[in-house]
Amino acid sequence: MRLLTTILIFIFGAINLTHGQEKVLFFQTDWGNQLSLDQFCERTKASGYDGIETWFPWDTKKQEELKAALKKHGLLVNFLHGTNKGLPFEASLEQxxxxxxxxxxxxxxLVNCHTGSDFYTASQNAAFIEAANAISAKNDxxxxHETHRGxxxxxxPETKQYLNTIPDLKLTLDISHWMVVHESLLEGQDELLDIVxxxxHHIHARIGHAEGxxxxDPKAPEWNRALERHLGIWxxxxxxxxKEHKGVFTVTTEFGPADYMPTLPYTRIPLSDQWEANVFMMEAIKERLKLNN
Structure with missing residues (x-):
């Protein structure tokens, strides 16, 4: 309840949501950001975002900089967290x-987790999920847990097994990963996708395809089928x-920089502008949902 109250006050003050006031809170990724934190937040706000999504800064100076920038520009924050696959299982779980x-x-x-490993056993992965869920409930x-390669x-199919066995498992859907894993736009898999x-409860908005x-460039006409498939699912x-979140849902636009962004050979010049791609995704979702925010 604390989270919903905070969000609703941020959006509407003390006014309760009624029919027709549904809202999507959009977050900009700082993946690949080369600006200062203040400049990044300033540009994020100017582009129409409600907040940023970033890995938690463990350096205390950076923490203070982040607090100041968020307050100055009136932005919310999602944090990323993850399993360190380079450590032995028990040490990684404790960390x-x-x-x-x-x-x-x-x-x-919210906290978006890169959880577990595709090389862990089901019980080891479940230990990370259960630890996260306990801490989530304790601290409100x-x-x-993001759908993610690795x-x-x-x-x-693997995720469906965890959903079946862990009733309180909640996902961040980044379905672009599955498009390449399954070498398809998952057409014909809607029944399997229903539980997902x-x-x-959160979306990472990036357009994947059968080969990546x-x-x-999500604006390019050759990717329209992939764009429409993602938009339909979202x-x-x-x-x-x-309905579940009292009229509020969260989306992070997450097109990445070079070399995640395809580049020209030799020069490594990105084939499109990362920031423009992310803003395009935000506007495409707003248009799809007929939102005015």
Whole structure:
């Protein structure tokens, strides 16, 4: 309840949401950012975002800079957290727990986790999910687990197994990863996707395709089929999510920089502008949902 109250006050003051006031809070990724934190937040606000999504800064000076920039520009924050796959399982789990305890003390809108590993056993991955869910409940901060290559959620069938066995598992859906893992736009898999849609509480908006997790330019007409497929899935999740989250849903636009962004050979010049691609995604979702925010 604390989270919803904070968000609703941020958007509407003390006014309760009524029909027709549904809202999507948009967050800009700082992935690949080369600006100062203040400049990045200033540009984020000017582009129409409600907040930023970033890895938690463990340096105390950077923490103070982040607090100041968020306050100055009136922005919310989502934090990223993850499993360190380079450590032995028990050490990694302990580090994960301690880090998440610290992060949730900041009371972000949510924490998005890169959880577990595709090389861990099901019980090892479940230990990370259960630890995150316990800390989430204890500190009243939503913790979602991103569908991501290299993690427990690297594929649609594997993720479905975890959803079936862990009732309180909540996802951040970045379906672009699955498009490349399954070498398709997952057409014909809507029945399998139903449980994923119902358990997705945050979206990472990036357009993937059968051969990669990120198209070179989402505005290009050759990617229209992929764009429409993603938008259709997101629309269904958001509209359902509005019912559960009292009219508020969160989306992070997450097109990445070079070399995640396809580049020209030799020069490594990106084939499109990352910032423009992310703003395009925000506007495309608004248009799809007929939002005025």
């Amino acid at each position: 994960f727990r301690k880090g998440l305890e610290t992060i949730t003390q900041w009371k972000p809108v 901060v939503p913790v979602y 993690r427990f959620s690297y594929s649609l 849609k119902n358990r997705s 997790p990120q198209v070179n 629309e269904e999740i958001i509209r359902n999510g509005w």
